[in-house]
Amino acid sequence: MQFDPIYMLTEVIPQLLWGKTFWSTPIVITLTLTILSCVIGNLLALPVAVARVSPNPLLWMPAYLYILVMRGTPLLVQFFLIYYGVRAAIMGLPGMRETWLFPYLRDAYWWAVFALSINTAGYTAEILRGAIQAVPYGEIEAGKAFGMNKMQIFWRITLPRAIRICLPTMTGETILLLKATVLASTITVYEILGWANYIKQQTFRVYDTLIAAALLYVILVFILTRILYWLERRLNRDRLQPPPGAGRPDPALAGATGPA
Amino acid sequence: MGADQSYAVLMSWGDRGWLDEFVWGLLFTLELAIGGYLVGFALGLLGAGAKLSGRKWLVRVGDSYTTIVRAVPELILLLLIYYTGTSTLKAVLVGLGLAGEDLEISAPAAAIAALGFIAGAYITEVLRGAILAVPKGQLEAARAYGMPFLLRFRRILFPQMLRYATAGLGNIWLNVTKESALVAVLGAAPELLTAGKTAAGATKMFFFFYSVTAGFFLLLTVTSMIGLYFLERRLNRGVRRAV
Numbered sequence: 001m002q003f004d005p006i007y008m009l010t011e012v013i014p015q016l017l018w019g020k021t022f023w024s025t026p027i028v029i030t031l032t033l034t035i036l037s038c039v040i041g042n043l044l045a046l047p048v049a050v051a052r053v054s055p056n057p058l059l060w061m062p063a064y065l066y067i068l069v070m071r072g073t074p075l076l077v078q079f080f081l082i083y084y085g086v087r088a089a090i091m092g093l094p095g096m097r098e099t100w101l102f103p104y105l106r107d108a109y110w111w112a113v114f115a116l117s118i119n120t121a122g123y124t125a126e127i128l129r130g131a132i133q134a135v136p137y138g139e140i141e142a143g144k145a146f147g148m149n150k151m152q153i154f155w156r157i158t159l160p161r162a163i164r165i166c167l168p169t170m171t172g173e174t175i176l177l178l179k180a181t182v183l184a185s186t187i188t189v190y191e192i193l194g195w196a197n198y199i200k201q202q203t204f205r206v207y208d209t210l211i212a213a214a215l216l217y218v219i220l221v222f223i224l225t226r227i228l229y230w231l232e233r234r235l236n237r238d239r240l241q242p243p244p245g246a247g248r249p250d251p252a253l254a255g256a257t258g259p260a
Numbered sequence: 261m262g263a264d265q266s267y268a269v270l271m272s273w274g275d276r277g278w279l280d281e282f283v284w285g286l287l288f289t290l291e292l293a294i295g296g297y298l299v300g301f302a303l304g305l306l307g308a309g310a311k312l313s314g315r316k317w318l319v320r321v322g323d324s325y326t327t328i329v330r331a332v333p334e335l336i337l338l339l340l341i342y343y344t345g346t347s348t349l350k351a352v353l354v355g356l357g358l359a360g361e362d363l364e365i366s367a368p369a370a371a372i373a374a375l376g377f378i379a380g381a382y383i384t385e386v387l388r389g390a391i392l393a394v395p396k397g398q399l400e401a402a403r404a405y406g407m408p409f410l411l412r413f414r415r416i417l418f419p420q421m422l423r424y425a426t427a428g429l430g431n432i433w434l435n436v437t438k439e440s441a442l443v444a445v446l447g448a449a450p451e452l453l454t455a456g457k458t459a460a461g462a463t464k465m466f467f468f469f470y471s472v473t474a475g476f477f478l479l480l481t482v483t484s485m486i487g488l489y490f491l492e493r494r495l496n497r498g499v500r501r502a503v
Binding site: 075222 | 328331332333334335336337339340343344434438439440441442444445453456457460466467468470471473474477478481482
């Protein structure tokens with residue numbers, strides 16, 4: 001067994017980049033898994049985080065338990081529990097075969113999206129909770145002074161401010177999500193690692209296939225990091241531009257120059 | 261036989277139930293996690309030392325180690341190190357004269373090495389930050405007293421660095437316990453998830469047994485979290501907090 005870079009570049013990597021159809025291409029599956037679960041996960045995280053900071057035990061306790069279970073058990077166990085446990089139970093329900101949902105339920109891909117979404121929702125909710133609690137109270141008081149009601153304060157002040165506070169952490173979480181998509185290969189989804197494993201079994205070439213997959217992830221992580229940094233800078237645009245004529249901030253004036 | 265009773269039988273100790281398999285699995289998971297963590301800690305100290313050494317090639321080695329490990333998904337790294345690591349490690353050990361040609365590296369040992377290699381990159385970053393947080397003047401004072409490097413490290417740097425690093429190191433410990441579940445994909449050791457897979461496969465009760473597996477992992481996490489809380493409190497004794 002040895003590593004042959006030429007074989008890897010000419011035989012393995014093209015198979016990972018060009019599939020039979022666009023949607024069955026390994027790299028496309030990896031990317032859509034990441035994007036879909038990122039969007040769904042973040043949408044799910046919002047109500048969980050709001051429930052988590054609520055003073056009502058009927059709200060914060062379930063949210064706390066959800067976050068604890070999602071963060072406290074391995075993602076691989078969650079994948080197995082959902083795919084082999086929940087999927088079988090739901091597909092075994094009477095009349096399930098006739099519904100329009102059945103083709104989706106049979107497809108491991110959608111279960112991978114589901115598992116990744118609810119998992120990342122747990123992590124993101126915890127990040128959001130910290131950010132919501134870090135919003136300076138003075139800003140909320142200012143909202144009250146303007147006569148805003150609770151909803152207005154939340155949507156106009158707390159949430160936008162919290163999202164800005166946790167952007168760097170969210171960037172890291174999205175990278176982790178991209179890396180976590182490899183676990184979909186364990187439930188028969190042919191994303192990058194899944195297909196690399198398939199080639200490995202066909203050709204008995206261990207190193208070429210695994211290193212090809214590793215290389216693609218390094219490139220994907222690099223590109224995604226760049227995109228997210230760009231997004232981060234864009235969302236914080238107003239705060240990155242130094243005020244006109246400002247040189248090095250004078251420590252003596254700190255706090256007197258408006259919002260930092 | 262009621263449902264409760266059958267679950268009780270399934271989770272009983274001995275030939276008819278699976279409790280013993282799960283408990284041994286839990287112990288094996290602990291073994292993998294502790295082993296991997298210790299290997300990772302050693303690599304982390306070396307890595308942080310290399311990154312802070314100021315020597316160009318050492319810094320570069322340290323940087324590529326942490327960058328690559330953090331960019332490649334853990335499962336791929338685990339598979340790669342598991343397949344290549346055994347032969348490489350054997351060659352190194354035999355080459356250094358530490359072992360004979362007949363050395364056999366066991367599957368769990370290879371899995372521990374792989375987990376440690378991954379954890380090491382994250383520990384490197386945490387320790388690097390913690391070392392930088394120790395006031396420089398104290399190390400200079402120790403040097404002025406004529407303390408040799410190891411004594412400075414043991415008396416001044418290490419105890420203080422550990423305090424700054426506890427939160428990060430605790431998170432990595434929680435991650436290693438969870439990553440050890442990936443060993444089930446290799447089939448290298450009878451750890452918790454492997455026990456769950458065996459039980460679920462034999463009884464076809466997938467939902468039940470994977471829930472039990474998750475429960476055992478949760479037990480491990482919650483116990484660790486409580487332990488870490490007290491550890492952090494002890495290491496921070498005598499330190500005033502701002503808030």
